[in-house]
Amino acid sequence: MQKETVLNGDAVLCDAGNRMLDTKGLSEREILEVVQRGNREAYQEIVVRYMQSAYYVALAFVHNQQDALDISQDAFIRAFRRIKKFDTEKPFFPWFYKILKNLCMDYFKRRQRRNEVPLENVPVLKTEQEDREMKKALWKGIDELPPEQKEIIILRYFRQLSYQEMAEISGKPIGTIMSSLYYAKKRLKGIVGKYLGFE
Amino acid sequence: MEHEKIKELISSYRDGVLSPDQKKVVEAHIAQCESCRKEFEEMGKFEEVMDKMELKKPPKEVWQVYWSSVYNRLERRIGWIFLSIGAIIILFYGGYKAIEGIIQDPTIPLILKAGLLGVLAGLVVLLVSIGRERIFVRQRERYKEVEK
Numbered sequence: 222m223q224k225e226t227v228l229n230g231d232a233v234l235c236d237a238g239n240r241m242l243d244t245k246g247l248s249e250r251e252i253l254e255v256v257q258r259g260n261r262e263a264y265q266e267i268v269v270r271y272m273q274s275a276y277y278v279a280l281a282f283v284h285n286q287q288d289a290l291d292i293s294q295d296a297f298i299r300a301f302r303r304i305k306k307f308d309t310e311k312p313f314f315p316w317f318y319k320i321l322k323n324l325c326m327d328y329f330k331r332r333q334r335r336n337e338v339p340l341e342n343v344p345v346l347k348t349e350q351e352d353r354e355m356k357k358a359l360w361k362g363i364d365e366l367p368p369e370q371k372e373i374i375i376l377r378y379f380r381q382l383s384y385q386e387m388a389e390i391s392g393k394p395i396g397t398i399m400s401s402l403y404y405a406k407k408r409l410k411g412i413v414g415k416y417l418g419f420e
Numbered sequence: 421m422e423h424e425k426i427k428e429l430i431s432s433y434r435d436g437v438l439s440p441d442q443k444k445v446v447e448a449h450i451a452q453c454e455s456c457r458k459e460f461e462e463m464g465k466f467e468e469v470m471d472k473m474e475l476k477k478p479p480k481e482v483w484q485v486y487w488s489s490v491y492n493r494l495e496r497r498i499g500w501i502f503l504s505i506g507a508i509i510i511l512f513y514g515g516y517k518a519i520e521g522i523i524q525d526p527t528i529p530l531i532l533k534a535g536l537l538g539v540l541a542g543l544v545v546l547l548v549s550i551g552r553e554r555i556f557v558r559q560r561e562r563y564k565e566v567e568k
Contacts, residue, residue, distance in 0.1 A: 261494055265487050272486045277475050286478055297490050298497075341474040359473070377435075378470050384437045395437070403431040410466045417469065419462050 250309045257305050264304075268297050271314060274380060275321055281375040282325035284337045284364075292328060296321040315390045322372070346416060355416040362412040370405035373398060423456060430460050434467050 247255075249270075255263040275296055280289035300307075300317050307316055338360045346352045363374055369391075376382045376390065388395045429446050432438055438446070450457040519540065523533055 261491065265491070268487050268490055272483065276478070276482075280475050286476060290478065290482065294486070294490050294493065298493055301494060339476045341476050343472055343474055345469055345472050355469075356473075359469075378473060379475050384432075384435065399428065399432050399437065402435075403428045406431050406463070406466065407427075409470075410462065413466055413469055414462065417462075417465050419458075419465070 249313055253304070253307065253309045253313060256301070257307070257309070261301075264297075264301055267313060271317065272297075274314065275317070277379055278318070278321060278375065279325055280339050281379050282322070283328050284339050286339065288328065289339075292324050293321065296324050299324070312389070315392075318390050351416060355413060358412050358416075359409060362409050366405055366408065369393075370401050370408075373401045374405050374409070377402060423453070426450075426453075426456050427459050430456065430463055433460070434464070 247266075249267070252263055252266050256267065272293065275293035276289055279292040279296075280286060283289055283292060296317065299320050303320075307313070338357050340356050340360060344352055346355055363371060366374065372391065373387060376387050382390070384395050384398050387398050391398070393401075426446060426449050429438060429442055430450075433443065433446055446460075450460050519536065522528055522536060
């Protein structure tokens with residue numbers, strides 16, 4: 222049975238005998254090659270590395286924390302089942318992201334999206350009420366964007382990915398990313414503008 | 421340069437993706453064009469707001485047990501596979517013995533035996549058909565695009 226040990230508030234890798242697995246010095250490609258040989262424990266390194274990104278991307282799409290947790294874990298499980306077909310010369314996350322995104326899309330087909338605003342209560346405007354209204358309007362605006370623009374906004378502002386990284390993940394040229402981001406920002410700026418004193 | 425094009429460049433200005441020449445074009449334009457300068461300032465305020473947006477964080481414990489949840493589900497799948505195979509074997513053997521008993525029972529009318537065999541044949545054909553369809557769909561599943 223896999224054991225989880227916590228050091229300094231972070232999970233560390235342990236095998237069934239509670240010995241730490243030595244993945245130090247191994248590149249992602251090398252770790253994935255070990256995983257491809259059937260080593261489930263080695264997969265832990267990959268999961269721990271990308272679990273937060275997976276969770277937050279899912280949360281941005283599905284709005285609910287529990288569903289985001291379930292979907293992100295499902296995505297790791299599906300990725301593991303397909304890991305032998307993965308080309309280890311390529312980075313893991315763009316490949317994994319497609320699986321995750323497809324699961325989020327499937328989620329929408331199975332159930333109605335929850336109308337929650339999954340944003341932290343960090344004050345942005347002067348009054349709490351204005352703040353709440355602005356965030357609700359902004360989130361609704363993000364949700365109503367065309368799918369490609371919504372995806373780019375999520376990756377840019379909630380995962381802080383660079384244009385290059387967004388291009389790799391989405392498989393689109395940087396010029397298209399810039400254009401999608403421009404139209405998305407234009408629309409969202411219009412929503413936020415009335416709370417900031419401009420239209 | 422057209423205003424719309426300049427506005428598109430303004431949108432990317434703070435993201436650090438413009439070349440030095442593109443930045444100079446933007447800076448030179450907004451120095452002379454009030455509408456684009458206003459756009460530049462508004463975009464700056466918009467970016468400040470967006471930079472403060474954060475998705476809700478889960479409790480820290482979630483990350484500590486995240487891998488355990490994934491690992492347990494990976495292991496459970498194997499358990500379900502064994503359980504399913506075992507159940508199928510028991511079902512088939514039990515079914516075979518029951519059918520054998522009915523066919524060999526001389527008190528049961530022939531027409532009933534023929535009907536039972538017909539039902540069984542139909543079930544087998546349906547199962548094979550569903551199995552073939554699933555294999556056909558699996559070969560064309562969308563995740564194929566994420567393979568090499």
